[in-house]
Amino acid sequence: MKLLATFAVFTLFAVATCRRSAEEWKDRVIYQILTDRFAAPGSASWSSCGDLRGYCNGNFRGIIEQLDYIAGMGFNAIWISPLPQHTEGDYHGYSAIDMYTISWHWGTEKDFNDLVAAAHARDIWIMVDVVANHMGIGDVSTYIPFDKTEHYHEYCEIHDWNDAWQVENCWLFGLPDLAQENQYVDNELCYWIDWLLKTYDIDGIRIDTVSHVPKWFWEKFKAAANVYDVGEIYTSDLGKIQYYIPPMDAALNYPFYWTMKDVLIWGKSMRDLANKYNEMKARFGATMHVMGTFADNHDQARFLCDRNSWTLLKNYVMLVLTMEGIPIVYYGTEQGYTGCADPNNRESLYPNYNTDHHLYWFIATTNYWRGVLGTSFTAADQVERWIDDDFYSFTRGDAMMCATKIGEFGNLSRRVSYHNYPIGTVLVNIYNTNDRVTVQSYGIDISITGGEPKLYLPQSYISANAANAPAQHVASE
Structure with a gap:
């Protein structure tokens, strides 16, 4: 029933x-x-x-x-x-x-x-x-x-x-x-x-x-x-x-x-x-x-x-x-x-x-x-741009991700020569918009401080959309 x-x-x-x-x-x-x-x-x-x-x-x-x-x-x-x-x-x-x-x-x-x-x-x-x-x-x-x-x-x-x-x-x-x-x-x-x-x-x-x-x-x-x-x-x-x-x-x-x-x-x-x-x-x-x-x-x-x-x-x-x-x-x-x-x-x-x-x-x-x-x-495949024991970078569309396993006490630098950006493009790290790099003829110089991950976007995205982004801050734990 x-x-x-x-x-x-x-x-x-x-x-x-x-x-x-x-x-x-x-x-x-x-x-x-x-x-x-x-x-x-x-x-x-x-x-x-x-x-x-x-x-x-x-x-x-x-x-x-x-x-x-x-x-x-x-x-x-x-x-x-x-x-x-x-x-x-x-x-x-x-x-x-x-x-x-x-x-x-x-x-x-x-x-x-x-x-x-x-x-x-x-x-x-x-x-x-x-x-x-x-x-x-x-x-x-x-x-x-x-x-x-x-x-x-x-x-x-x-x-x-x-x-x-x-x-x-x-x-x-x-x-x-x-x-x-x-x-x-x-x-x-x-x-x-x-x-x-x-x-x-x-x-x-x-x-x-x-x-x-x-x-x-x-x-x-x-x-x-x-x-x-x-x-x-x-x-x-x-x-x-x-x-x-x-x-x-x-x-x-x-x-x-x-x-x-x-x-x-x-x-x-x-x-x-x-x-x-x-x-x-x-x-x-x-x-x-x-x-x-x-x-x-x-x-x-x-x-x-x-x-x-x-x-x-x-x-x-x-x-x-x-x-x-x-x-x-x-x-x-x-x-x-x-x-x-x-x-x-x-x-x-x-x-x-x-x-x-x-x-x-x-x-x-x-x-x-x-x-x-x-x-x-979301429709883009990820394309490997750099890989070694400590650092991994890939792109999806216009975004470039940089991840590392070195932790908060580690620093490293890499020059990524395989990428999809025009020379002169300014890339901005969404987690710290003061962190910017310019694409050169020889590639992109990435510097990691304290093991922090980075997600780079072309400056054009940041300029057009930053007003509605979550307020950048270092908050309490």
Whole structure:
């Protein structure tokens, strides 16, 4: 009866959905939040959440209240936690017990509709995390819509992560594993994702645990969703990721994420960044433009946990925001959060909505100029201009990025002779507009002081657009 009622409401009152495509998402920059940890109404005056293993009371109304904080960093998309009612206590939301009811912890249907409307009014798109691999822990006979034992695989544990059968059929962390080969499960999951997108006007989805579900099912799920999706395929094996693209539009770029950490945290050669990009570009081609590049996330220790360096973090964030892909920044990175293993990397953001934090400004500045460049930047491939063990420079369109692993105590100079600028062009560093270089017949002389990253644009961009840029300053930490 629940599904019949739901279908009736859906048929009569569903709103039109934009069904944003991968192509449309290319100009988006995503801010990832855990709904429970980001904000509640009035939480700017609260103290930080004391028990990170329980609920911290964040909800949709809190997100609405802090949309200006998000927009102030230049983000035009938000990735939020799974919507369904979940196993009580699972504040993250990845353990659904009723797929057709929004978790009361997050708010009501009206609250969520109000969030979508308020975000869209600011041209901020909504990406929702979705799970089609498993349900929550408990009595499955009470679950909606999968209330029979035949809807699930028989219990087994994953002992060999290279065994595809185990990965696809056994239970992840003891969560009941859905049997997509069951026709009812197959049909219902595809109906549900279509219903979800139509009912709530969602712009895109992040798909959890992709490799735990057979590829043939994702082909049907993708057809039903018909929206930009980025899949979690937790591996550095490019072949395994390529196996799922298509049907996935893209995947979270774990291979590049781990390479960046190896270089910037553990001191490996910057050449590894260029090599990884070239290897991925050869495999994925234009798909690189819609891969999900990310700075921290809820499943990994934060960058500053492993390496306490603001400077190296800025190099990391600049690379994420400027390399090919759709950038994703995890909430709290802009406030210098240092959380290590789960749940310590899932801190409450409240009360730390400090728009004067230098990392907030750094992200806002990068995103502002990314927006100024528009499709001339996002549609452009990155072209390597210099690479050695300590320094990496590349261009996309008219922008030139310079990153280094030397850290805050290091200085270096390089002459970049391979570039795409006319002689005499004045290039300005967006992070310090007093830092200017003129393109000479022999190239561009780049000087790095204190390991700071640089993003150079021709003076013409700065002159035309500087008035609306985030105010240049060195803010408090």
